[in-house]
Amino acid sequence: MSVEKLTFAEPFFTVLYVEKEEKFSVEPMSLVINLAHKANQPLYVRDMPVAPLKATVVAGVELTHVEKALVFLDYAKLNLKDKTTTEKIKTNWRSLYQCSGQERHKGLPYYKSPKVRVGGDTEFNVCYVDAYNYPSGPHREHDRNFDEVHAQILGMGMMQKVESKEWEQDRKIKVYQEFIMAPGIIHDKFYNKKGEYPWHQYCSITPCVYLPIEIDR
Ligand SMILES: [Fe+2]
Numbered sequence: 001m002s003v004e005k006l007t008f009a010e011p012f013f014t015v016l017y018v019e020k021e022e023k024f025s026v027e028p029m030s031l032v033i034n035l036a037h038k039a040n041q042p043l044y045v046r047d048m049p050v051a052p053l054k055a056t057v058v059a060g061v062e063l064t065h066v067e068k069a070l071v072f073l074d075y076a077k078l079n080l081k082d083k084t085t086t087e088k089i090k091t092n093w094r095s096l097y098q099c100s101g102q103e104r105h106k107g108l109p110y111y112k113s114p115k116v117r118v119g120g121d122t123e124f125n126v127c128y129v130d131a132y133n134y135p136s137g138p139h140r141e142h143d144r145n146f147d148e149v150h151a152q153i154l155g156m157g158m159m160q161k162v163e164s165k166e167w168e169q170d171r172k173i174k175v176y177q178e179f180i181m182a183p184g185i186i187h188d189k190f191y192n193k194k195g196e197y198p199w200h201q202y203c204s205i206t207p208c209v210y211l212p213i214e215i216d217r
Contacts, residue, residue: 001019001020001021002017002018002019002020002021003016003017003018003019003021003024004016004017004018004019004118006070006116006118008113008114008115008116008125008126009113009125009126012078012085012088012089012092012113012126013072013073013075013078013126013153014072014073014074015070015071015072015073016070016071016073017068017069017070017118017119018063018066018068018069018070018071019066019067019068019069019119020066020067020068021063021066022064022065022066023062023063023064024062024063024064024066024069024071025061025062025063026058026059026060026061026062026063026071026073027059027060028059028073028074029057029058029059029074029075029076030057030058030059030071030072030073030074030075031055031056031057031071031072031075031151031153031183031184032050032055032056032057032058032063032069032070032071032072033053033054033055033069033070033071033072033151033186033211033213034050034051034052034053034054034055034067034068034069035052035053035068035069035070035118035119035122035213036052036066036067036068036069037052037053037122037215038119038121038215039052039067039068040052041065041067041068042065043063043064043065043066043067043069044063044064044065045058045061045063046061046062047064053149053186053189053213054186055151055184055185055186056184057075057183057184068118068119068122070118070124070211072153075153075154075183076154076183078154078209080128080154080155080207080208080209086128086130086207089111089128089130090111090128090130092113093111093112093113093114093128094111094112095108095110095111095112096108096110096111096112096127096136099112100143104137104139105136105137108134108136108137109129109130109131109134110127110128110129110130110134110136111127111128111129111130112125112126112127112128113125113126113127121215121216122213122214122215122216123146123213123214124211124212124213124214125211125212126153126209126210126211127202127209127210127211127212128207128208128209129155129157129202129204129207129208129209129210130207131204131207132204132205132206132207133203133204133205134203134204135160135173135201135202135203136201136202136203137201138162138164138165138173138199138200138201139165139199139200139201140165140196140197140198140199140200141197142214145195145217146214146215146216146217147189147191147195147214147215147216147217148190148191148197148212148213148214148215149186149187149189149190149212149213150181150186150187150202150210150211150212150213151184151185151186151210151211151213152181152182152183152184152185152186152208152209152210152211153183153208153209153210153211154183154208154209155183155204155205155206155207155208155209156180156181156182156204156205156206156208157181157202157203157204157205157206157208157210158178158179158180158181158202158203158205159178159179159181159187159190159200159201159202159203160173160175160177160178160179160200160201160202160203161175161176161177161178161190161198161199161200162174162175162176162198162199162200162201163175163176163199164199165199173201180205181210186213195217
């Protein structure tokens with residue numbers, strides 16, 4: 001039974017990692033992500049289940065049967081319309097290119113907080129996109145073998161499945177499926193049982209913040 005304050009997204013977000021708590025009260029409007037994917041255990045909001053790798057936005061309620069969960073306390077206190085705030089994010093966090101070193105990420109307006117690992121098998125960081133309608137670039141493989149989903153935290157974004165990398169021309173990419181995401185939405189899994197992915201990418205709709213979640217296979 002534990003409640004740990006994670007520092008990886010500070011000072012922009014206050015994030016708690018809650019493990020094995022029968023009851024956990026949430027007061028301000030907060031974004032809760034159920035990370036009990038290995039145990040396949042829903043958590044409950046007034047007796048209604050929130051499935052593993054799904055999220056919800058709640059206030060003034062008690063969560064019950066929390067196996068593993070992340071809580072972004074008062075998540076909407078960060079104002080992405082405030083230029084001073086977004087400039088501070090861009091200064092404090094590294095660009096996607098600085099993180100990955102991959103040529104395809106050069107110049108992308110994506111910025112990432114440090115990464116954190118919880119529960120022995122799950123890693124994440126927070127990513128800020130400083131632009132409207134800006135794709136991250138199609139890919140099918142990651143820097144290591146993990147199961148990946150994304151949770152939207154602020155603003156609007158989407159995960160897209162695309163025909164193939166070859167369709168990319170002047171940033172025109174042939175998309176065949178989209179999962180539109182607002183705060184509290186986690187898209188369906190893209191990986192199959194063998195851990196294979198279709199060509200896919202994140203794309204902002206507005207300037208936004210999302211949480212890539214990487215689970216050891
Ligand atoms: Fe990916």
